[in-house]
Amino acid sequence: MPTINLRGAQKNYGVNAANAVADLDLEIRDGEFMCLLGPSGCGKTTTLRMIAGLENLSGGEIQVGERVVDSVQQGIFVPPEKREMGLVFQSYALWPHLTIERNTDFGLRLRNLPKAEREARVERVMQALDISKYRDRYPSQLSGGQQQRVALARMLAVNPGVLLLDEPLSNLDARLRLEMRAELKRLHNEFKTTIVFVTHDQWEAMTLATTIAVMNEGTLQQMGTPNDIYDRPANRFVAEFVGSPPINILTFGKPGISDIADKAETYFSKNYPKLRGIGSIGLRPEAMGYVAKQKSVPEDSFSAEMTVTGVLPTGGSWILELRSKNHTLFLTTHALPRIDSGERVFVHAPPEAMHVFDGQGRRVSEADTVLRKNTYN
């Protein structure tokens, strides 16, 4: 299957409107399970629809394999019906006047395949998605989860090279969602299609994707493996968007605003005097620990004394809310916390757990080499 390339893709609605997608470069390789992740309104759905051809470009071009399918400069536009892709809509968009079988069969009929082959392929996908028992029903007679399967089956039947999914799981309840995630992963392996998946749910992206592209305000923030995104967020937006509870940010260079940040600044100038121009650092809640006595703080770690103001069980793990004079931090732990609100503890974080960003919020990669010298990199 070919690689999809977006080069400088742009979309704006109206001349003076802000760009829904601004100058986007994206490469989706064969067999990839790519997640477009971002908050609502970040342009991820628009990007997906541009790939499908449902949205035309305001600038730039899209290439599939050797073939340019969309280009403002060259005046090329291949309509969606000729792009040979599959798209599962958020609303499923099943045709209400056709039975499940006819819905699944629709694309095959258009391709004028012989009846026997059509029947075989419809049978295969209906079996694979476990919907053959509903073949004579109409979409309105199915539940959300079943409709979702039909929407998938309808697209898989024509065996598209690329399968585009627009938040297909957002209308399902938690349990069904989990099932469908596993299902999608299985289908990806079975049908060997390239999948582009749009979601605002970070866990969905983390669990499914081989590559995640994080978007915000129409621009690509970072592209990488799920681990990359989490462990090496390219900027503060990515760091803060991915992770729950969110990453704790300590902003440097503003003395008096936060005593913890001031303390961290002192820690850095003492231990890592060569690192300059730090705008802020980020500490993941689960990368921090707490101890009752200062002497138990691990060597080299940054630490600060804080008051426990809340212990929130989340089932299997706990979120601690900690306050100093003018700063609040969150910390997660998997061991039952044997402390109560009001107790004072020492919060500590090892250097390798620190994400360092410059004044513009970009990751300082130089800091990683210094701070993470003890870990694999």
Add this chain to the structure above:
Amino acid sequence: MALLSETTNADTPARGASSAPSAWQTWRYRLKIALREPTTLIGVLTAVLFTYLIVVPIISIVLDSVRVQFGHERRLGKDVGDLTVYYLDRAFFSPVATDLFWRPLLNTLTVALGAISLSLVIGTVLAWLISRTDMFGRRWFATALIVPYMLPAWTFALAWTTLFKNRTVGGQPGWFEAIGLTPPDWVAYGRFPITIILALHYTPFVILLFGSALRRFDSQLEDSARILGARRYQVAIQIIMPLMRPALLSSMVLIFAKCLGEFGVPYVLGLPVKFEVLSTSLFRSIASRQTGVAGVVAASIMLIGIITLMIDARLVREARRFVTIGSKGSMNRQNRLGKLRLPATGFAAAVFIVSVAMPLLTLVLSTVMKVPARFTLDNFTLDYWIGTDLHTVALQTGILLSPDLWAAAKNTMMIVGLASLVSGVLGLLVGYVVIRTPVRSLSIYLRQVTFLPYLVPGIAFAAAYLSLFAVPRGPMPALYGTVTILILALIADQMPYASRAGISAMTQLGKDPEEAAQIAGAGWFRRMIYIVIPIQKGSLVTGVLLPFISGIKGLSLFVILAVPSTDVLTTFSLRLVDYHYTQAANAVVLIIAAIAYFGTLLAQKLTRTNLAEGLGS
């Protein structure tokens, strides 16, 4: 991998492909997309068609009012077509202006205001009783009280004359006259009966609009006020009324706009005492070939109509601010009426009797009685329906045996049927183009131009058609007296409803099902045939049926554009009224009413919706 993830960061290196496209390139690309599918082409064609059918006639009649008309060259010392203020002067400032314009205007306004006040009082009470109380038979009343709206307004005018006609006018006397109680002129004709009848006819408007606003009202808002200690009347005055105001104002404005174009009722009841409103004055100007003055009056009616409906549009926008989101609390909470339960039911029943039962019964009885108001067995006959050899000058058979009726029925079916079919299909097409075309200006133009006739009362619109198509223009032959002009005018007149139905159907459908088909590989024609049309079958049927019903009971367009050879049922019955064939006229009106009523029921059944949404036809 780590390195890669950092280089894909915001600041990107210069690339050939992403340099901004030139204006020419962007334009070429957009054009390619716009012309890729027939949508835009269809849009352009329909836009041209509606410009010709809607905009041009309106411009034409406005021009008529400021240009010298045929036959006035001598008096004005100018050639036909030269600019003149003569007609404006004549209609607004001359000694005859009072009769031509100012008194009709005053009459229109007072009748409309009277009708509005009366229907608001009756309508709000009924709406509240139906939607928020435990009155007996609420459900039945909810349908029964809407019936006057399904019938042509002048059905009631004919019922009124049947009862109250006095010796001022010749022909068969009214029932009261016949039993010796001569009703005074002010009861029999003119302002009083017109106001009452319009009020009764438009009360359903208030019931529907106000009632649906009441039902949508979130009772949690009410409960919150009660919990904070407000009494019932305080809740009513401080919470419910302010939130209901947009619905009330909107129904007022709509009734006003409808009264403005109402022709049948003032024609039947106003003529005997020379009580003129704007629409009848316009009719008289046209009948006496005063095209210039007719232009002025028609343009004035249009202007008032446009202003009124713009106010309405504004109010609707205002009302949207008040839309209470979340229908969780909007359950049908009922107030217990207690001791008032029976009187309330009595009130609703009384309104039903006065506005539906009595008029219809009167009409039915009048068609089977030889002498008015004599209730003896030998006075009843079916001769007026199916008799032969009646001793009358014309129409010597019962109405059902008269070839004239069937000719008129055939004309009606053909003219109204064809026009509705065409406008239904065009409506869906317009809906499709408006929602789908990538050319925004085309979408906006089509939406507005098809809505324009709504702002123009039917009688003024008919006058506009007459002004444009009465004489040959360019390749178009003179159309006056032909079936074509009626069909064209009807199509244009019905486009607001048809295109609105089409647009809302396409909006409801959304673009997903069609895009899914596109992704599956279906081109434009296949999507139309396999997806869009099958899904929209139901709305297409109603898009044809609703214009058909309103066309059947429509009078104002036909009365100006029809000639005896293109008689339809409505004009046929009006002619019978003019010749004082009371029984026959009433019978024809009953036939029309029956078609309109059962048609409406059918349309409701097909769409499984309430009439409230199709308001205005």
